Amino acid sequence: MSVTAVRTARAPREARERFRRGLRATTAGWAPGFAQANLLAVPADWAYDVLLFCQRNPKPCPVLDVTDAGAWTTPLAPGADLRTDLPGYRVWRHGVPVEEPTDVLRHWRKNLVSFLIGCSFTFETALVAAGVPMRHVEQGRTVPMYTTRRPCRPAGRLHGPMVVSMRPVPPELLGAAISESALLPAVHGGPVHCGEPGGLGIADLSRPDFGDAVEAAPGDIPVFWTCGVTLQAVVAASRPPFALTHAPGQMFVTDARDEQNRVA
Amino acid sequence: MSVTAVRTARAPREARERFRRGLRATTAGWAPGFAQANLLAVPADWAYDVLLFCQRNPKPCPVLDVTDAGAWTTPLAPGADLRTDLPGYRVWRHGVPVEEPTDVLRHWRKNLVSFLIGCSFTFETALVAAGVPMRHVEQGRTVPMYTTRRPCRPAGRLHGPMVVSMRPVPPELLGAAISESALLPAVHGGPVHCGEPGGLGIADLSRPDFGDAVEAAPGDIPVFWTCGVTLQAVVAASRPPFALTHAPGQMFVTDARDEQNRVA
Numbered sequence: 001m002s003v004t005a006v007r008t009a010r011a012p013r014e015a016r017e018r019f020r021r022g023l024r025a026t027t028a029g030w031a032p033g034f035a036q037a038n039l040l041a042v043p044a045d046w047a048y049d050v051l052l053f054c055q056r057n058p059k060p061c062p063v064l065d066v067t068d069a070g071a072w073t074t075p076l077a078p079g080a081d082l083r084t085d086l087p088g089y090r091v092w093r094h095g096v097p098v099e100e101p102t103d104v105l106r107h108w109r110k111n112l113v114s115f116l117i118g119c120s121f122t123f124e125t126a127l128v129a130a131g132v133p134m135r136h137v138e139q140g141r142t143v144p145m146y147t148t149r150r151p152c153r154p155a156g157r158l159h160g161p162m163v164v165s166m167r168p169v170p171p172e173l174l175g176a177a178i179s180e181s182a183l184l185p186a187v188h189g190g191p192v193h194c195g196e197p198g199g200l201g202i203a204d205l206s207r208p209d210f211g212d213a214v215e216a217a218p219g220d221i222p223v224f225w226t227c228g229v230t231l232q233a234v235v236a237a238s239r240p241p242f243a244l245t246h247a248p249g250q251m252f253v254t255d256a257r258d259e260q261n262r263v264a
Numbered sequence: 265m266s267v268t269a270v271r272t273a274r275a276p277r278e279a280r281e282r283f284r285r286g287l288r289a290t291t292a293g294w295a296p297g298f299a300q301a302n303l304l305a306v307p308a309d310w311a312y313d314v315l316l317f318c319q320r321n322p323k324p325c326p327v328l329d330v331t332d333a334g335a336w337t338t339p340l341a342p343g344a345d346l347r348t349d350l351p352g353y354r355v356w357r358h359g360v361p362v363e364e365p366t367d368v369l370r371h372w373r374k375n376l377v378s379f380l381i382g383c384s385f386t387f388e389t390a391l392v393a394a395g396v397p398m399r400h401v402e403q404g405r406t407v408p409m410y411t412t413r414r415p416c417r418p419a420g421r422l423h424g425p426m427v428v429s430m431r432p433v434p435p436e437l438l439g440a441a442i443s444e445s446a447l448l449p450a451v452h453g454g455p456v457h458c459g460e461p462g463g464l465g466i467a468d469l470s471r472p473d474f475g476d477a478v479e480a481a482p483g484d485i486p487v488f489w490t491c492g493v494t495l496q497a498v499v500a501a502s503r504p505p506f507a508l509t510h511a512p513g514q515m516f517v518t519d520a521r522d523e524q525n526r527v528a
Contacts, residue, residue: 048312051319055327063319185449 012077012253016085019253022102024087026142026211026249029134032125033258035187036251037064037076038117038228039086040235041104041244044069047113049156053234054115056153060162060226062118062186064256070110076254083108088247090232095239104244112244117228118187119251120165122258123180127167130176135168136214142249143167144208145227149201152230160234163209164192164200165227168220177223184258193224200224210248276341276517280349283517286366288351290406290475290513293398296389297522299451300515301328301340302381302492303350304499305368305508308333311377313420317498318379320417324426324490326382326450328520334374340518347372352511354496359503361496368508376508381492382451383515384429386522387444391431394440399432400478406513407431408472409491413465416494424498427473428456428464429491432484441487448522457488464488474512 012031019025027036042050047066054061065074072082084103091099091107101107120143124134136143143165150162169177174194182190193200205222206213210229216222235243246252276295283289291300306314311333318325329338336346348367355363355371365371384407388398400407407429414426433441438458446454457464469486470477474493480486499507510516 048315051312051315052330055315055319055330066316066319 012255013079015253016077016080019087020081020084020103024102024250027087027251027253028121028124028143028249029137031253032128035064035076035254035256035258036119036121037254038119038231039082039114039244039246039252040117040231041082041112041114042240043109043242044111044113046157046240049158050113050115050231053152053155053158054117056155057162057230059188059192060152060230061228062188063115064118064186064254065116067114069113072108072114074114074116076116076256077252078255082114082252086246086252087250090245090247092235092240092243092245094241095236100247107244109242115231116252116254117231119228120188120225121251122187123184125258126180126184127177130173130180132169132173132177135216136212139214141214142211144205144212144214145210145229145248146197146200146202147209147233152234157240158234158238160230160237163227163230163233164224165211166205166214166222166224168214168216169223170217171219171221174221174223181225188226191223191225195221197222197224276519277343279517280341280344283351284345284348284367288366288514291351291515291517292385292388292407292513293401295517296392299328299340299518299520299522300383300385301518302383302495303346303378303508303510303516304381304495305346305376305378306504307373307506308375308377310421310504313422314377314379317416317419317422318381320419321426321494323452323456324416324494325492326452327379328382328450328518329380331378333377336372336378338378338380340380340520341516342519344516346378346516350510350516351514354509354511356499356504356507356509358505359500364511371508373506379495380516380518381495383492384452384489385515386451387448389522390444390448391441394437394444396433396437396441399480400476403478405478406475408469408476408478409474409493409512410461410464410466411473411497416498421504422498422502424494424501427491427494427497428488429475430469430472430478430486430488432478432480433487434481435483435485438485438487445489452490455487455489458485461486461488
């Protein structure tokens, strides 16, 4: 396969088609240069609480789009179907994940409002371009995510802890990793913490709450960014009667270019 | 009066106290270094539409805070009272401004949700520090604001045109004006347009829709930033039964430092 073909196969539309046909994989490294998104769909009577929660917690929950009730389309990816085009979903009932299907066609309800939330996979392209290695991509793993002891600011019926993703960064590249991601606030912006994981209440880096543990190289500093999976921790803590989300690490690949989220 | 005394008199709390006692003035240049905010308060059953509208139009409507229904306090300025601490308000009924009082105590309702929206006055401090003259402040006028022909993206029952503020900038300082404001996306970020006002559908710079016309120096380029008064154009176009806003140019002065809104 030529380089061109590989690039084409990785374009957002083709990625979504493969996931629609049932391929299950983490989307890290897919369609580089295009923004990826977390999904949370809730019944309309919970939509205000979710939107207010995101407004009050913009770093873990930067909103990229909100659909009208019942719609499974988004201007972020014309032609895409939010019910089928992610590799994996979670179905939540009263705060408990009860199923992890590859589509949610039979779980769909006409009053569902879908929230698409920025994902740190989006800034990975900029970090790679700056020479920062992505250990989880190199190792074929889902980025490790950890539930912290930092509470988010509550909104209405919603509350819960902040979740972070972690990437080991060589110390000489820490500056680049921080400044490149800081320019992309719509996809979490700069890190919330570097170094000692105890500062976030994380006991053991080898046991992530979501995703896979990743091998650091000697000298690497663990760098923590807020993570859209925060909303899943919030669903678990706040127990809305029904919700749909993506499966952690298995994101919605949009047609929006990373540059559109860059502030300067 | 010493420089220190002047600075103290301009601190946010003292500014708010003077406005609470009835002083009516544009807040441009007051409490430099502290963020200012647009106010829109609507009945709770309109709050979701407003929040969704802001999410879909983040450049004119960057949300800094949303109160719980009925609350007149905000963490952006502990001790402040949103009903009295702005120099001037507008009371809207069915999309028509019916009154411009200096407080809204007797108009307050216990189901009102208040939105505080970033204001371009906030980045003026950074522009001044970069040497960019603020013609409207020098001339003792309210910044000129214009209703454009660019529609915002609708949300629920809300729709309307984008409103912009205009500052004449010497060409050699255009770069600084753009890059300094771009780093402050929570207060509108970089300009949406520079130069020929016809590009935004503005016929005559000498006749602003809000605020005062301002004298440009020879060679100045008109630079247009999105403006939180957009929400007032939206109220006028969408006609909710009741709304309260600030009077254009007479903002809520918060205790939040400008730097808190800076991304890099």
